[in-house]
Amino acid sequence: MKIAVDGMGGDNAPFSTVKGAVDAIKELEVEIILTGDSEELEKELLKYEYDKSRIQVVHTSQKIENEDKPVKAIRAKKDSSMVVAMQLVKDKKADAVVSAGNTGALLAGGLFVIGRIRGIDRPALCVCLPTKKGFSIMLDAGANADCKPLNIRQFALMGSIYSSKVMNVEKPVVKIVNVGSEEGKGNELTKQSSELLKSEKGIIFGGNIEARDIPSGQADVIVCDGFTGNVVLKLIEGVAGFLMSNLKDVFMSSLKSKIAALLVKKDLSDMKKRLDYSEYGGAPLIGVDGALIKAHGSSDSNAFKNAIRQAAGYAKANVVGDISDSMVSLENE
Amino acid sequence: MKIAVDGMGGDNAPFSTVKGAVDAIKELEVEIILTGDSEELEKELLKYEYDKSRIQVVHTSQKIENEDKPVKAIRAKKDSSMVVAMQLVKDKKADAVVSAGNTGALLAGGLFVIGRIRGIDRPALCVCLPTKKGFSIMLDAGANADCKPLNIRQFALMGSIYSSKVMNVEKPVVKIVNVGSEEGKGNELTKQSSELLKSEKGIIFGGNIEARDIPSGQADVIVCDGFTGNVVLKLIEGVAGFLMSNLKDVFMSSLKSKIAALLVKKDLSDMKKRLDYSEYGGAPLIGVDGALIKAHGSSDSNAFKNAIRQAAGYAKANVVGDISDSMVSLENE
Incomplete structure (x- = not known):
């Protein structure tokens, strides 16, 4: 190789x-x-x-x-x-x-x-997100700011292949990022894309995933337009950084908390590393x-x-x- | 009243x-x-x-x-x-x-x-997000899944008024959620909206804000379409919950870490509360x-x-x- x-x-x-x-x-x-x-x-x-x-x-x-x-x-x-x-x-x-x-x-x-x-029609950046259950892949993470339903369908097909061949997921479930979990929710793009995904035989379509549920690992493959995917990826980074900095403040606030920090320092740094998506290599342009x-x-x-x-x-x-x-x-x- | x-x-x-x-x-x-x-x-x-x-x-x-x-x-x-x-x-x-x-x-x-x-034309849900510097307001947080540049412009005007009258920010800076900080980035909606916002005299337009920077408080008023806003709001909730649950696991993993947990329990719960946007009342439909x-x-x-x-x-x-x-x-x- x-x-x-x-x-x-x-x-x-x-x-x-x-x-x-x-x-x-x-x-x-x-x-x-x-x-x-x-x-x-x-x-x-x-x-x-x-x-x-x-x-x-x-x-x-x-x-x-x-x-x-x-x-x-x-x-x-x-x-x-x-x-x-x-x-x-x-x-x-x-x-x-x-x-x-x-x-x-x-x-x-x-x-x-x-x-x-x-x-x-449009290659997509595919990122690997750590979740409660392991990993989800998400595409497009930012290659295409504007997408058509046809693109989302291709992302779903490509993501399914990647998930099964590289992540070794036997039957990868695909979900689309949306503003509600019920059918019929969303903007024009997600509504039309969902219709296409429902009838696509090459994938297992699991419906919508709300952004709140992305970290819980409810989907193996998460599809969305590149604007949304980029917002998701960067916000995860931002919120994680913000929380870790707040946590640092908590640990520095008193003698008692400084002692606590010493006791869990190694575990916390392991956790931070485990949750940092950049640790898991790069993003293929699929x-x-x-x-x-x-x-x-x-x-x-x-x-x-x-x-x-x-x-x-x-x-x-x-x-x-x-x-x-x-x-x-x-x-x- | x-x-x-x-x-x-x-x-x-x-x-x-x-x-x-x-x-x-x-x-x-x-x-x-x-x-x-x-x-x-x-x-x-x-x-x-x-x-x-x-x-x-x-x-x-x-x-x-x-x-x-x-x-x-x-x-x-x-x-x-x-x-x-x-x-x-x-x-x-x-x-x-x-x-x-x-x-x-x-x-x-x-x-x-x-x-x-x-x-x-379109009222917007306006939420208050805790940040490093205090609070930002974000609109639309989910009332309008599809928006036009004209709507974004109205969100910016309404948000500026809310920020100065309710949040007491003297000169509120408005930024638009985007996939890069440089001008010219984004999807069709953000590109066209930015052009409108640049020439809008009723607001102070600060350009783009990347999702990563939302928690750092770089804008008083954050505008976006309701799909993006809803994704941002729910993802903050999801990532925060995921991190807190990982943190809990760290604290439960050994006797040493359980002692640490006892030492910072109160501080952590205060932090969690401070970062929970639902603590700050509701969201006006502006x-x-x-x-x-x-x-x-x-x-x-x-x-x-x-x-x-x-x-x-x-x-x-x-x-x-x-x-x-x-x-x-x-x-x-």
Whole structure:
């Protein structure tokens, strides 16, 4: 399994990407192609002992910045670490690509460099959310701010395949984010999408899920438009951060509470880690004709290694092939 | 100040509504008109010592259930506790009305029994969210699943008036929920709404707010469509509940952690209470031509009393009159 890694993407690159890559080859059966400024990358690599035959550096002269306009950056910076890494997947020289760089550029690159799976109108960002019962996946987490019912239907199909092949859920239940649990609730998009999902044979549709119930794990696959999904994802982050900071205040408020803090410090930090979705690797852009994983922009080397692990699993499970097959069979119906 | 109280609305009525009313007249300068089954209400009232001249019971023969279809219920159950309470405001026999009953019916009643303020197309549910800096108000929290930019603009105007008159914020900053902080981000609705808000002289527009930043209190007034607002409100509830339940598990996991729990029990419960938006009374349906407050369905007597307090404050601040005036001046521009 060969993984292309955008060596320059992310807030902590190239430190995080290089260390993530070195740690990955030690834990996983993968080879890595690191793209980026070879001087910078080699300098980082020198810090570690590792099997040099398993990490290859491909020099690129450009870098896409967070401030760059996505589509323009993809078109103008053909020799950027991100575009070159994606091109490796397009040219079948790598099985998957991971980047923690500019999200918009990555989405644009998915469309323009790698391309869509035939039959998929809009690829979707798919995130993994920790829940009371384990994990749910949610798509679209932000690739498409405006969606049509047809897109939501495709998200449901792709999510079901991902859930069964990568998350090993035997019969994944799909629910749609809505403002009530009863049928007939919602906005025009959710009403029309629900009608499509009800009659879709390729999925197990469980109806609506209210945002309140997302953390309780009532669905294996949660579908919504990318605007709603992005609000959900970022609000989980915001509320969790707010509560943890309030908790910190509670623990710092008196001598008694400081003692309590010492007693549960380790358990609390474990809990925080368990609930942090960025710990669980990256988000695949499902629907693109290749395994493309978006790692969190603030990924440290450990999160980045987990994103590489996820990329390998995604490629190995052949999710792209399965989605492609299911689209062909839909076409032939 | 006379407050009409739907005595039969809510999961814990009439216990919660009657006790809430009795407690309210002891703490606030209000008189209460309780609507509902007089036998049941009088039986509850008998439990308490209070100034009988300040609580009046108006008998009604019907009750709107949570399962009732909103518009149908409002039309068919004219002698329900909810409709009669709203009619008291319409007829100027009460200054405000509070109900913890069927939300959809209350929204429909706001439109069909009380009516809209002239110039307002869609009234909005306005909730108060605890933040790092104090409170933000958010509207629409769920009255209108589909919105147009014009509605968002009206929410911004009404929210600004509410924020300055009721929350005493001198120069309330309005932000719109969006998927990025930069200009030009978002879906069609937020893009078009932002253009309207930028040129609206009646508000101070601060641009976008990402969902992640909602708890940090970066805006006094947060505007969004009712679908998004409802997702935000319910997800805050869901994530907070999930974290508190994880925290409970941490505290129950060992003898050491159980000791820690005992040391911070009181502080934690205070924190939980401080962060629970339902503690802060109800949500006014702003834009209706009268003070209409929706209390949380699960309100206990304390939450219900707080909703009565909020209704009194809302009526006293004359928010309805101010919105009405600002609509007239818009018309004359």
